[in-house]
Amino acid sequence: MIMSELYGSMVFCDKVMSKRLPKETYAELKRCCELDLPLSLEVANVIANEMKEWAIEKGVTHFTHWFQPMTGITAEKHDSFIAPTKSGEVIMELSGKELIKGEPDASSFPNGGLRSTFEARGYTAWDPTSYAFIKDGILCIPTAFCSYNGDALDKKTPLLRSMEAINRQGVRLLRLLGRKTERLDVTVGSEQEYFLVDTKEFEKRKDLFYTGRTLFGARPPKGQELDDHYFGAIKPRVVRYMKELDEELWKLGILAKTKHNEVAPAQHEFAPIYTSVNVASDQNQLTMEMMKKVASRHGMTCLLHEKPFGGVNGSGKHNNWSLCTNFGHNLFEPGSSPQDNAQFLLILAAVIAAVDKHQDLLRISVASAGNDHRLGANEAPPAIVSMFLGDEITGILQAIADGRTFSSRANCEVKLGVHVLPKFAMDRSDRNRTSPFAFTGNKFEFRMPGSAQSIAGVNVVLNTILAEQFEEFADELEKEKDLSAGISRIIKRVMTEHGRIIFNGNNYSEEWVEEAERRGLLNLKSTVDALPLLTSEKNIKLFESQNVFTERELRSREEIYTETYCRLVNIEAMTMLDIATEQILPAAIKYKGELVKVAENSIKIGVPADTETEMATTLARLIGSANQKTAALRTALEKAHKTGEHISGGRCFCDEVLPAMSELRSVCDELELNTAKEYWPLPSYGDILFSIY
Numbered sequence: 001m002i003m004s005e006l007y008g009s010m011v012f013c014d015k016v017m018s019k020r021l022p023k024e025t026y027a028e029l030k031r032c033c034e035l036d037l038p039l040s041l042e043v044a045n046v047i048a049n050e051m052k053e054w055a056i057e058k059g060v061t062h063f064t065h066w067f068q069p070m071t072g073i074t075a076e077k078h079d080s081f082i083a084p085t086k087s088g089e090v091i092m093e094l095s096g097k098e099l100i101k102g103e104p105d106a107s108s109f110p111n112g113g114l115r116s117t118f119e120a121r122g123y124t125a126w127d128p129t130s131y132a133f134i135k136d137g138i139l140c141i142p143t144a145f146c147s148y149n150g151d152a153l154d155k156k157t158p159l160l161r162s163m164e165a166i167n168r169q170g171v172r173l174l175r176l177l178g179r180k181t182e183r184l185d186v187t188v189g190s191e192q193e194y195f196l197v198d199t200k201e202f203e204k205r206k207d208l209f210y211t212g213r214t215l216f217g218a219r220p221p222k223g224q225e226l227d228d229h230y231f232g233a234i235k236p237r238v239v240r241y242m243k244e245l246d247e248e249l250w251k252l253g254i255l256a257k258t259k260h261n262e263v264a265p266a267q268h269e270f271a272p273i274y275t276s277v278n279v280a281s282d283q284n285q286l287t288m289e290m291m292k293k294v295a296s297r298h299g300m301t302c303l304l305h306e307k308p309f310g311g312v313n314g315s316g317k318h319n320n321w322s323l324c325t326n327f328g329h330n331l332f333e334p335g336s337s338p339q340d341n342a343q344f345l346l347i348l349a350a351v352i353a354a355v356d357k358h359q360d361l362l363r364i365s366v367a368s369a370g371n372d373h374r375l376g377a378n379e380a381p382p383a384i385v386s387m388f389l390g391d392e393i394t395g396i397l398q399a400i401a402d403g404r405t406f407s408s409r410a411n412c413e414v415k416l417g418v419h420v421l422p423k424f425a426m427d428r429s430d431r432n433r434t435s436p437f438a439f440t441g442n443k444f445e446f447r448m449p450g451s452a453q454s455i456a457g458v459n460v461v462l463n464t465i466l467a468e469q470f471e472e473f474a475d476e477l478e479k480e481k482d483l484s485a486g487i488s489r490i491i492k493r494v495m496t497e498h499g500r501i502i503f504n505g506n507n508y509s510e511e512w513v514e515e516a517e518r519r520g521l522l523n524l525k526s527t528v529d530a531l532p533l534l535t536s537e538k539n540i541k542l543f544e545s546q547n548v549f550t551e552r553e554l555r556s557r558e559e560i561y562t563e564t565y566c567r568l569v570n571i572e573a574m575t576m577l578d579i580a581t582e583q584i585l586p587a588a589i590k591y592k593g594e595l596v597k598v599a600e601n602s603i604k605i606g607v608p609a610d611t612e613t614e615m616a617t618t619l620a621r622l623i624g625s626a627n628q629k630t631a632a633l634r635t636a637l638e639k640a641h642k643t644g645e646h647i648s649g650g651r652c653f654c655d656e657v658l659p660a661m662s663e664l665r666s667v668c669d670e671l672e673l674n675t676a677k678e679y680w681p682l683p684s685y686g687d688i689l690f691s692i693y
């Protein structure tokens, strides 16, 4: 199929709607989307009917409201279009009401106390800003998911609210600066890392199967030390996979753009072209689903876990984020006139203040049991939030803060307002790969998110903290007669109070950890350290004042995330106990028995068996130790179970269960190195990481 026919062929997109809907209906839909107004039932009926006709032409018989509960993945329940007629036949129907609103039983989705079971109904509401699409022969209608009294039970609702918040305050600030801006949109492009392994190997490992990561595994002779995988030639089987993935995504209207090999063996990266954050978030969910689905057609399994393998790099997701006005102007693009630059520097100051004030929230937004293995492990940014601006911009901001008119760093005169400020000679190659939050020329790249997580959460935080800062600046400038004096004063204040968050050096270094501590920056090492801060007074006030979360909704999130953390670590620990007792110990004992038998027989006939004896002795010691560590893990786990799935239980999982797991793993990995391959029950790291060739 040619590209123009392929691209978006499964999407009820703007082009299709403008062609198929009656003119007035189409205009009304556009108007409602732009002004965030509800659609009337008459209009919804017309749209629903046309959507159904379009879907039927493509062989579709069912539809679903597609939503994103707090499990972090997507949910769907399929209903067919059929409706009986009086004459006993069926017709295919989709009413406006069915399009706009669904009522799935919500009792089995996480709700963190937001909904008692007697009011189990939740409802899904159509989000017309994200197009309906066809996936696996089902018409999928993107929706928000709420409880009966309107509490958000999903990831999309707060994201939409945060977009409104930043739009509200951003437009207000820009108007004060003399702009005619009517709308401010958030645009996001998320780079996605993943691993591909052969399904035959995957299926032999219960740890990968149940938890998405390997819980045992000695280091292979070759890992990523030669740096020969990054950007290397892609293996033919993977090329075929990537081609099919691109095509599937294009059909869904996803602008799949970049693909390459990543640092670790078997690791790859995918990136689309950026788009509006709500759509980008929906599309990232779809992309992850498609990655898995297409892999299975090629006999491969796609691993999205943040740390599938110990000792080699894990996977992240880079959230590239910027703000765009309805005139297509990117607010993070340095300007060419003094006035533009004053605006640009003011917006940057807002980001600096917001990130410094809310380091905790950014850390929380990427907190998960999986991502804890990655942050600070010399492959991803540390758990300390800081931002990179590059020497040039930092120099200019510092010069303004110091009241100097010349920035030697940027080699230019720094004046805001009337005087001519030379266009910044922004060096786009001025990059820092280790920063958690880096300015990359015309966007910020947030590099802490984990590969498996939805990007909705991080963008809710980014949008909301910036909305609050915009509000603060707008309140201040509203009272100001001399705009450029006001802007200079704000920049100066932000640099004095929040300049500590800027760090242009190596974030992976030990010195930075010490320096960050001196600066008073937070270092929330684990999910359990971070989560309790979600409902601090500061954060409740922030989210309530920007209408993004009510206190109840925020508390429910803290409860759900804590519960999820406990459950994930629990599954991992149980899986380890299973594998250790049912597979590893029996295998090692069997091999030791074999060695003992050989030694005995040799000695009987006078042949020396020193090596066999020594090997068996080593094994006996390791087996004893593994058995002990298994018991210790069991004890730690029992304690965690008794403590419960609250934050104290989380602490127990983090401080006692995880260390016990890592001790058990290290003895078992040593056992692996001392056991003949034919006896070892699991494919080795080498077998899995190099399974695709």
Ligand code: ADP
Binding pocket: 187, 188, 189, 190, 191, 271, 272, 273, 274, 275, 318, 320, 321, 322, 323, 330, 442, 443
């Ligand atoms: P990298 O060097 O990190 O691979 P790229 O420049 O290739 O970065 O871009 C990575 C992602 O950033 C892509 O998804 C791209 O579409 C997105 N991106 C580029 N410009 C913007 C922007 N203004 N806003 C949001 N995302 C953007």
Ligand code: MG
Binding pocket: 191, 318, 445
């Ligand atoms: Mg990147």
